[in-house]
Amino acid sequence: MKKTFTINISGTVFHIEEDAYEVLQKYLINLKNHFGADEEGKEIISDIEARIAEIFSSKNAEEKKVITVAWVNEVIEIMGTPEDFAEEEGEEEITIASEAKRKRRLYRDPDHRVIGGVCGGLGAYFNMDPVILRIIFTVLFLVTSGAALLAYLILWIAVPKAINTTQRLEMRGQEATVKNIEKSIKEEVKEVKESYKKFKESDTFSKGKKSMEAGGDVVYNIFKVLLKVVVIIIGVILLLSGFFGLLGVISSLVIGHSFVSGWPMVWSPEIYMPDFLGHLVEPGTVTLGMILTGIIAGIPLLAMLYIGTKLVFRYKSNNTAIALSMIGVWFIALISLLVVSFGQVKHYKSRASVTNSQVIDCNSCSTLYLKLGEDKYNDYAEMDWEIDNYKVYVVDGEEVLVGEPRLDVIRSNSDDFVITVKSASRGKTREDAKENSQEIIYNYNLNDSTVLFDPYFFIEEGKKWRNQEIFITVKVPQGKSIYLGDNLVKIIHDIENVSNTWDGDMVGKYWVMKPEGLTENILEEQNTETE
Incomplete structure (x- = not known):
């Protein structure tokens, strides 16, 4: 009695003996190491697994048995190993020539289609140029008053499309071996690269690129103008707020109320602060508290005034030392006011x-x-x-x-x-x-x-x-x-x-x-x- 495993190959579930599983796993790992982990290598491995699943499915449909080592070795012999790819060029030509004589299968060719890929598939099946078949269909359409169109539609419906690499190889009469799958995918990648290269070198691409660049420049310039307008508006708001805020603070601290009272963004309490504080704190601390309060409220307003003028008039200045000094003074004033306030709070x-x-x-x-x-x-x-x-x-x-x-x-x-x-x-x-x-x-x-x-x-x-x-x-x-x-x-x-x-x-x-x-x-x- 042998131990069996249940495995999934390309979406199909199989039962396989333990020794056969080890041989198949070693074979797939060898293929992955050979083709690499890039996108092209993953695509080759995916098509190889699909072909292996197809072979196992056909044998399983006939015998309905668990996959054995003999089946795995047969698949390896059909597909080939990476070591087989190092054969001499003469031997490759013989192999390719023998493969060309294998029986072809009819598929619709999606890579060379104009409408449904029928002519492309027929061209691959009969080893003809698809253009000749398209001309024949066109002539028959005119001669038969449209009957050829019905035949084309029937073929479009009845003939399957070559979806994977294995079917594309069968369409050309080639065996779906590892070597042929690798060659087919590399040719497809090469064809895509050449098509993209031709497109980049074409006048259409150049004109489109210039149009995109011109459109981008227009959008950039519009955005730049809008950004400048927004910056100026913000600058004006900061400038006015800082200016009238300073007036409000100074007038409130000195004369008890602000002559800009009621204006937007203006701090203006209707209190004569020295007399108000005089009822709460000890003599001698009112003046100091007023000075510290003026510094704490005034420095941010000065900063708003400065930033506003800089945004509006767009002048450059290197004033890092001044800014750091003002921040230092503000923190010192804040700490001093907290210390003075804490000393007065003790009275309560x-x-x-x-x-x-x-x-x-x-x-x-x-x-x-x-x-x-x-x-x-x-x-x-x-x-x-x-x-x-x-x-x-x-x-x-x-x-x-x-x-x-x-x-x-x-x-x-x-x-x-x-x-x-x-x-x-x-x-x-x-x-x-x-x-x-x-x-x-x-x-x-x-x-x-x-x-x-x-x-x-x-x-x-x-x-x-x-x-x-x-x-x-x-x-x-x-x-x-x-x-x-x-x-x-x-x-x-x-x-x-x-x-x-x-x-x-x-x-x-x-x-x-x-x-x-x-x-x-x-x-x-x-x-x-x-x-």
Whole structure:
């Protein structure tokens, strides 16, 4: 019993004995090494494998057996080996002469066709010039009133086309051996090269090449002009942006607003930066911060201005050292500004608060009236910027920083009304933050059962903004009521109530503290309206 393999040769599956497989594999490897790995060699090997598959298929159809060593040796004898190619020239001529006498097969010749390759195939079969056969077909077409055309069509349909090299060799009566396959493919390659060479040397190729070059020049010139236009447009945009951007930065830093405000691509905040920063940072750092900010914003704008002028006016300059210097200055300014900013941020590191409470001395009061005091700064000019519920008013030429307190109402743990004021602030340390909290100025006035809360709290003159806050809490005993004045909506902050009424809708009404929470006192409101 012999071991068998299943192999695929040129798309056809065969069963082959182990020793036969070894002989066939060695033969194919020998052929591949001889013809090489280039495209021409691959094509020769492909045609050789197709011919081997054809021989095996014909023998297998007759005997229907597994491929044996005898079959492989027979194929090798038919196809030939690379060693056989070194035979003497005389022997080659004898071989070729004997091969020329082999039986030919009729195929349509696709390589020498005008319409379907019928005349080319007949010329190869009868060893005639295809031109003579075409003349004969033309004459017969005229003599037979078109009957020859029908014969041509029948041959076109019935006769197969010579697709591979083996069929082309059979069409000329040559055996499909390795030597003949190699010779046929090399002749085809040579014919293609000669045809291409003739085409390159022809007037048609020269004229076409000149036309392509002329068309390419036209496209190149159009693209070049369009590119120049685009570059100039970009240059103009960069030039204008850099110029007006510099004006915006300089005027914003110096006079507080830009006279080119509202223009496209212009940075122009309506803030006088020195005064603005003066409320936030320590003295002495404002000027340095402004200079560093101007450098950081100005150098990129200068670069835009320079690049824009260079693109528009197309001048050449060797300024690598200047460019590197400007980049170095920009990075130094950026690092310096980060260091200065980090030093100022430390003033907001810690947070502390101070709480003061006052019991309302009004035992007979069942209702406490909460109202907002007069806004003393309503007639003064207000700056166009805010910091977290802070406003800046100009009083007698001086800027005054004021903040809005927040008012809440909760249940009291005693039988008295109690008002607590919690002052909170930030600082470098908790002690510093506590000191900032104690320096916040806030007042409210008590007149019998009416409390007037100031609409603002103040920071002492010369002190900086450290996120100071005031939280007012009115504690209401159970069973007693409060009245929220209409203007109090400016400072009340998320007062919890049973009906979940919005703060803005709570003002102008009476509210009684019940066990379940703050509830609207409708009865008190009706009595007030009756009075």
